[in-house]
Amino acid sequence: MADQSPSGESLLFLTDEQLRKGIEAMFFAYRGFTADPDRILEGMDYGRAHHRAIHFIHRSPATTVSNLLSVLGVTKQSLNRVLRTLIEDGLVEARVGRKDKRERHLHLTAKGQELERALSDAQRARMRAAYRAAGPQAVAGFRTVLEAMMDPEMRKQYQGLKEGGT
Amino acid sequence: MADQSPSGESLLFLTDEQLRKGIEAMFFAYRGFTADPDRILEGMDYGRAHHRAIHFIHRSPATTVSNLLSVLGVTKQSLNRVLRTLIEDGLVEARVGRKDKRERHLHLTAKGQELERALSDAQRARMRAAYRAAGPQAVAGFRTVLEAMMDPEMRKQYQGLKEGGT
DNA sequence: AATTTACGTCAGCCTTGTTGACTTTCCAAG
DNA sequence: CTTGGAAAGTCAACAAGGCTGACGTAAATT
Numbered sequence: 001m002a003d004q005s006p007s008g009e010s011l012l013f014l015t016d017e018q019l020r021k022g023i024e025a026m027f028f029a030y031r032g033f034t035a036d037p038d039r040i041l042e043g044m045d046y047g048r049a050h051h052r053a054i055h056f057i058h059r060s061p062a063t064t065v066s067n068l069l070s071v072l073g074v075t076k077q078s079l080n081r082v083l084r085t086l087i088e089d090g091l092v093e094a095r096v097g098r099k100d101k102r103e104r105h106l107h108l109t110a111k112g113q114e115l116e117r118a119l120s121d122a123q124r125a126r127m128r129a130a131y132r133a134a135g136p137q138a139v140a141g142f143r144t145v146l147e148a149m150m151d152p153e154m155r156k157q158y159q160g161l162k163e164g165g166t
Numbered sequence: 167m168a169d170q171s172p173s174g175e176s177l178l179f180l181t182d183e184q185l186r187k188g189i190e191a192m193f194f195a196y197r198g199f200t201a202d203p204d205r206i207l208e209g210m211d212y213g214r215a216h217h218r219a220i221h222f223i224h225r226s227p228a229t230t231v232s233n234l235l236s237v238l239g240v241t242k243q244s245l246n247r248v249l250r251t252l253i254e255d256g257l258v259e260a261r262v263g264r265k266d267k268r269e270r271h272l273h274l275t276a277k278g279q280e281l282e283r284a285l286s287d288a289q290r291a292r293m294r295a296a297y298r299a300a301g302p303q304a305v306a307g308f309r310t311v312l313e314a315m316m317d318p319e320m321r322k323q324y325q326g327l328k329e330g331g332t
Numbered sequence: 333a334a335t336t337t338a339c340g341t342c343a344g345c346c347t348t349g350t351t352g353a354c355t356t357t358c359c360a361a362g
Numbered sequence: 363c364t365t366g367g368a369a370a371g372t373c374a375a376c377a378a379g380g381c382t383g384a385c386g387t388a389a390a391t392t
Binding site for chain 1 (some may be wrong): 176179180182184185186187188189190191192193194195196197198199201218221225239286289290292293294295296297298299300301302303304305306307308309310311312313314315316317320321323324
């Protein structure tokens with residue numbers, strides 16, 4: 001599945017020029033990708049870091065600080081700064097673990113869900129437009145290439161979040 | 167071309183769940199995308215901002231500061247800080263324009279080309295591996311979706327750089 | 333009882349972005 | 363030839379969000 005060498009000409013998609021185009025596509029697309037949430041967040045006291053925290057708490061409720069740490073790939077101190085303001089502002093709730101009381105299980109409050117909604121609505125709108133314009137086949141390819149581009153550990157995070165529960 | 171509504175089920179790729187997967191794929195993949203150059207740059211006095219400047223000077227030699235400014239989407243002051251160190255360190259040369267002497271035309275020195283080579287080799291290696299694993303069709307879809315995701319202005323930059331010369 | 337784990341926090345630093353104000357150079361239009 | 367404005371550079375101050383190092387505390391584990 002990964003190694004069919006058909007003729008020789010179909011390897012043209014591996015030229016340096018094609019790779020460079022892909023690199024720049026990533027650069028410019030990522031700017032678009034973050035533009036809408038950034039616009040919403042500017043003015044509030046929050047930034048991209050808060051968005052990321054909110055996103056992953058939303059998608060994995062009751063996640064622990066450690067979990068979040070490894071998903072986001074930042075230091076405890078960096079995350080803590082963000083998390084503290086979100087908790088103080090009443091967007092996130094940190095519940096002491098029942099089984100292991102050292103752990104903090106993170107949840108979005110109603111207010112937190114509200115902001116999450118606004119942010120992800122904006123981001124999804126752009127994504128949806130792009131998906132629709134490109135079509136299902138292109139989308140499948142898009143996901144395939146991105147997944148292949150991840151570090152193995154990140155790929156585990158990405159896939160694991162699919163059905164991974166608590 | 168953009169609006170063929172076949173049955174109803176093929177719209178499943180536009181569900182919120184699919185969009186969320188795409189969003190997270192972008193997040194995790196972008197980390198991988200920047201990981202290798204970042205590793206090279208750490209230890210040197212340079213960062214991602216220097217990499218970006220070097221990349222676009224390499225691909226559009228003799229570009230002006232203004233051009234670079236609009237491609238990178240940062241302020242003059244931000245870019246200038248980066249550019250100054252690159253010039254001081256002899257990686258970039260700023261030639262006064264012949265026609266318009268206010269302009270500075272930017273070029274990589276031999277030393278600059280060397281670093282550019284190291285950085286883009288690393289980044290291309292990952293890209294190539296991902297492309298090869300995914301196959302040409304997936305790559306086409308990848309590029310299509312990314313392009314659709316860009317802001318119109320960025321898309322112009324992206325496409326314009328294809329054949330756009332001096 | 334000792335150690336490890338999970339979390340929080342203080343302090344300080346770096347990169348890279350921002351705004352605002354100002355200067356120099358120089359093209360082009362009056 | 364003068365002047366307006368564009369292009370470029372620079373200084374200062376600030377903020378977000380990374381980082382390291384050191385330390386503290388509570389709870390689980392050994």
